[in-house]
Amino acid sequence: MLIIGERINGTRKNIKEGIESRDKQLIKKEIKKQIESGAHYIDLNAGIGKGKEREKEDIKWLIECLYEVGEYPVCIDSADPDVIDFALSFVKTDDKMINSINGEKEKIDKILPIIKKYPESKIICLTMDENGIPSDSKKRVEIAERVIKILNEAGVKNENIFVDCLVEPVSVNTQNGIVFLQALKEVKKFGVKTTCGLSNVSFGLPNRKLINKYFLALCIYEGIDSAIIDPTVSDIKEAICIAEMLTGKDEFCMNYIKGIRCNIF
Amino acid sequence: MLIIGERINGTRKNIKEGIESRDKQLIKKEIKKQIESGAHYIDLNAGIGKGKEREKEDIKWLIECLYEVGEYPVCIDSADPDVIDFALSFVKTDDKMINSINGEKEKIDKILPIIKKYPESKIICLTMDENGIPSDSKKRVEIAERVIKILNEAGVKNENIFVDCLVEPVSVNTQNGIVFLQALKEVKKFGVKTTCGLSNVSFGLPNRKLINKYFLALCIYEGIDSAIIDPTVSDIKEAICIAEMLTGKDEFCMNYIKGIRCNIF
Numbered sequence: 001m002l003i004i005g006e007r008i009n010g011t012r013k014n015i016k017e018g019i020e021s022r023d024k025q026l027i028k029k030e031i032k033k034q035i036e037s038g039a040h041y042i043d044l045n046a047g048i049g050k051g052k053e054r055e056k057e058d059i060k061w062l063i064e065c066l067y068e069v070g071e072y073p074v075c076i077d078s079a080d081p082d083v084i085d086f087a088l089s090f091v092k093t094d095d096k097m098i099n100s101i102n103g104e105k106e107k108i109d110k111i112l113p114i115i116k117k118y119p120e121s122k123i124i125c126l127t128m129d130e131n132g133i134p135s136d137s138k139k140r141v142e143i144a145e146r147v148i149k150i151l152n153e154a155g156v157k158n159e160n161i162f163v164d165c166l167v168e169p170v171s172v173n174t175q176n177g178i179v180f181l182q183a184l185k186e187v188k189k190f191g192v193k194t195t196c197g198l199s200n201v202s203f204g205l206p207n208r209k210l211i212n213k214y215f216l217a218l219c220i221y222e223g224i225d226s227a228i229i230d231p232t233v234s235d236i237k238e239a240i241c242i243a244e245m246l247t248g249k250d251e252f253c254m255n256y257i258k259g260i261r262c263n264i265f
Numbered sequence: 266m267l268i269i270g271e272r273i274n275g276t277r278k279n280i281k282e283g284i285e286s287r288d289k290q291l292i293k294k295e296i297k298k299q300i301e302s303g304a305h306y307i308d309l310n311a312g313i314g315k316g317k318e319r320e321k322e323d324i325k326w327l328i329e330c331l332y333e334v335g336e337y338p339v340c341i342d343s344a345d346p347d348v349i350d351f352a353l354s355f356v357k358t359d360d361k362m363i364n365s366i367n368g369e370k371e372k373i374d375k376i377l378p379i380i381k382k383y384p385e386s387k388i389i390c391l392t393m394d395e396n397g398i399p400s401d402s403k404k405r406v407e408i409a410e411r412v413i414k415i416l417n418e419a420g421v422k423n424e425n426i427f428v429d430c431l432v433e434p435v436s437v438n439t440q441n442g443i444v445f446l447q448a449l450k451e452v453k454k455f456g457v458k459t460t461c462g463l464s465n466v467s468f469g470l471p472n473r474k475l476i477n478k479y480f481l482a483l484c485i486y487e488g489i490d491s492a493i494i495d496p497t498v499s500d501i502k503e504a505i506c507i508a509e510m511l512t513g514k515d516e517f518c519m520n521y522i523k524g525i526r527c528n529i530f
Binding site for chain 2: 177206211247251
């Protein structure tokens with residue numbers, strides 16, 4: 001499973017402060033920890049609520065920090081297509097992710113020309129549109145189908161499309177877990193890849209890590225291909241390792257036995 | 266989910282000793298612990314390898330122990346239909362389980378007349394036959410279908426048939442987890458109930474409780490109706506509570522919040 005390390009995000013207090021004070025050591029330490037914990041991509045989100053021009057400067061600086069650690073694949077994460085376009089011009093690796101496109105017409109019109117410049121990039125596609133996140137899985141799958149078609153026509157291969165069916169908190173609606181998993185199962189049938197922002201599921205509840213790890217196991221059972229997670233959390237490592245073993249992806253249980261022996265979880 | 270408490274089993278060292286020395290206090294304590302932990306049925310297995318007549322005496326004594334604790338529903342568990350027949354004559358409650366029937370012709374011929382005496386009993390049906398446990402899920406489902414038909418003809422309703430698709434260790438074959446879950450999913454389509462002996466999945470591996478709880482969560486996600494488990498293990502309580510919440514069976518997450526607040530797991 002591909003792990004997209006979520007820690008470098010301007011909405012996190014310590015990262016916001018690190019960005020504002022240009023604290024390279026803090027950011028580089030956060031990047032290093034995630035790489036050492038098995039992150040395949042480092043998500044960079046420089047949104048600290050101070051406008052587009054500031055976000056451009058900040059994400060450029062975050063990319064510099066990343067490359068001072070090493071030329072690791074990046075996931076460029078912004079709500080603003082202009083910021084994504086600007087950031088991508090500084091990315092050195094062919095292997096990269098764009099986070100994200102969704103079903104909104106305006107968003108598609110703005111982001112599609114950028115995607116066409118980098119047709120080999122991986123694209124995260126959120127199953128929402130002008131009307132927000134559909135409450136049922138069927139409509140999320142319809143949005144995914146529509147955007148996949150548009151991306152295919154723009155030259156993006158299915159193997160590079162990562163559909164995120166949008167995990168919502170079970171504390172808000174008891175059915176939110178099931179709606180996500182049902183949509184995930186259906187979207188897999190299109191032959192694309194899938195991802196999710198895992199931790200939303202436990203929003204508003206106590207002991208969130210405990211919930212997140214079980215939900216990750218269910219996602220892995222349904223064949224999720226990647227997740228935007230904090231790979232430094234030992235519960236996350238435990239869930240990935242055991243769920244992969246239980247779903248036939250750990251030959252001779254070697255990863256599990258190594259995980260136990262080396263106290264990885 | 267129905268919990269069948271597995272602790273009173275003659276293959277366990279302390280239980281074997283308790284049976285042999287007629288230690289009522291030990292057996293009653295084990296029963297009480299399971300009831301207090303939420304067991305809906307108490308499995309009684311008196312097999313200590315000393316022959317049929319001894320097993321009859323012993324299971325009669327175990328039933329006496331149970332009723333000294335309270336008139337709780339029992340799951341009569343023996344490889345020998347004569348022992349099951351004898352034991353059932355001492356069971357006072359209408360609500361009871363017979364453990365088990367399977368696809369072997371000889372077994373069916375012997376157990377069917379007993380089942381007909383108690384057509385309202387719940388029956389555990391193992392998906393194995395003269396050739397052992399099929400390695401693929403398709404053949405397990407075929408056995409289930411055949412035995413369900415025989416049970417229906419004997420007057421047993423689908424709601425009283427608990428098919429056990431037989432969990433085998435992932436340490437023996439990496440696909441064993443998936444084969445079970447696939448069979449479970451298919452058997453559910455017949456409209457019967459399902460169960461499993463959970464802990465087999467982790468046989469031969471270190472830190473078994475850690476594996477069992479994730480596997481239980483996957484079983485609950487696939488809609489398992491009951492499990493033969495040790496309800497006193499806090500990992501088991503955690504897995505049931507969180508998996509039920511994540512699959513839409515815990516309104517307003519009340520059980521989960523109670524579980525955390527009361528330190529149940």
